[in-house]
Amino acid sequence: MTRAAGRPAGRPQGRLEGRTAGRRAGRHPGRLRRTLLAGLVAAAVVFPVSAAAPPDVPAPPPAVLAEQAPLQARYAANRADLAEAGRMARDAGRTGRAAKLRAMEADGTARFLAFDGRGRGRAVEVLGDLETADRVAVLVPGSDTTLDTYQRFRAGAVALQQRLRAAHPRSAVVAWLGYDTPGTVSATVLTADRADAAAAELGPFLARLGRAAAPGARLSLLCHSYGSVVCARTATGPEVGDMALFGSPGTGAGSAAELPTGARVWAGRGGADWIGHVPHVRLGGIGFGTDPVDPAFGARLFAAGPGGHSDYLKPGTTSLDSLTRIVLGHDPEVPHA
Template sequence: MTRAAGRPDGRLEERSAGRTAGRHRGRLRRTLLAGLVAAAVVLPVSAAASPDVPAPAPAVLAEQTALPDRYAANRAGLAEAARMAREAGRTGRAAKLEAMEAGGTARFLAFDGRGRGRAVEVLGDLERADRVAVLVPGSDTTLDTYQRFRAGAVALQQRLLAAGHPRSAVVAWLGYDTPGTVSPTVLTADRADVAAAELGPFLDRLGRAAAPGAQLSLLCHSYGSVVCARTATGPAVTDMALFGSPGTGAGSAAELPTGARIWAGRGGADWIGHVPHVRLGGMGFGTDPVDRAFGARAFPAGAGGHSDYLKPGTASLDSLARIVLGIDPTDPEVPRV
């Protein structure tokens, strides 16, 4: 039986339809993956508001300003910001700022109480420290959520002291405008690029402020790992740890602009492990840092969740303290610090 003249072969029709369906499936898959990235990153954490609270402009200090004078100037700015917030009826913000004052003993290298706010706090004696850890936070870290961020810095400093290393310091670096968790900015590297341009020079200055020959470690949580992965570092930064990371935007550790050892870890209950590690245009961050193909050194992170990495008693805190002290966290011969 012959086909009518001009009628396409049935198999050609099937192949053509298959190719069309494949293209549609590919587009659908990319759309779904983008949606999954957005849902996984955005939904688990509620956004913190950015209150319009009056606050003074930050202190303008010369680079050579002595640390005690720098601390005093920023404490004064913090106290004034708390006073202004209370007078404006913003009692919630005022209470949070007053808690940050720590009875007049807190040591801030920088403070800006305007908007979502910025603060760079030192725990320990920076001038004597030969090991300095710099914590870089993720999304929705603001002055209103600062105590949660600071608690991790305190826990790390206590762990370093318990390990018998008094010449250590921890710097809580809220030195950038973190993206809101419920916002499109958390899916792009725009905020990270701006932050990295500030973090790199800060690390250079920090190295000069610490003891001669001090070794710095960058400990980077969640979106903070995107910041660190874009930060050019000098030889003083010996280690960079990425944890709770959605990806960095780089395909491998070798692509990062640093000569530091790159570590990566993820807690067993961290929801970010379910985020599709894809990059579509300018959205998403690509290769998972804990994937062997990324080339980072894996560190034990225990069974904790996304906000648990610096909690006392966790395997992740122990690993991060070892990294700061220059100890391989995977070495079974070294007892827990």
């Protein structure tokens, strides 16, 4: 669940609170289910469906390298795939996708651990020197993050890396678009199906990343919106010290203690984030349950300032400062009561 700039078309529907929610759940389960769906969808209508590329966008299959392949060889192979995907898109008349891929190439030095230009696409980019980094942040995005919207996601990674580098030169950020994100206006965004599939990929990736970074490197998972559902379902090893959930619709778990991680779990929400109005309930496989910023969830709360759903990694924000401190192993400012 990501939000483009601008205001939502309408106010979120179906807000459920306290005892009223419990009574409705008992007396009118069908009505509550419809209310939940309406509320989630109404709050989520924030990005044009047309932004998603059709599934037949031409591109070469991803490069296949041995796990022990040097990072520089991996970067070179994926840069070549990126360039070829841009050429194929241009030749097929997909000028919009071709332009997006040219932007991803930047000055020809972009470093991708993985790249797949087919369909909506996947990309895992490294900002900073991974081999010397002892502080590594892994950003996991929410819905409607594709190769066509990648620069918006990348901008947050760049802002975070600039803050980290200023405070701790041996740091790196990994922008992990390593899963097929759900569409914002779709049934998939209301369930954990995409998150379960993504978590099965993210867990092993984190273990490999820990081996690729500097010895003893500390990894942090920073998870936005639907990405927080992914992170909350990802089994992590000792290399992951912190998990931060922000702009979260919920995780599907009742408490932080239920998550399959030994990391410290943090949660924050901006004062103007519309997702706070989404009903934090779960019926069957629909919805994500307890709000991570609810004290009952048991996460450590961090100050996220007055920003909206797309503002957490913007330069100069309280939320960016808090997330930087979490990655560096410091306690961030707590939100005011």
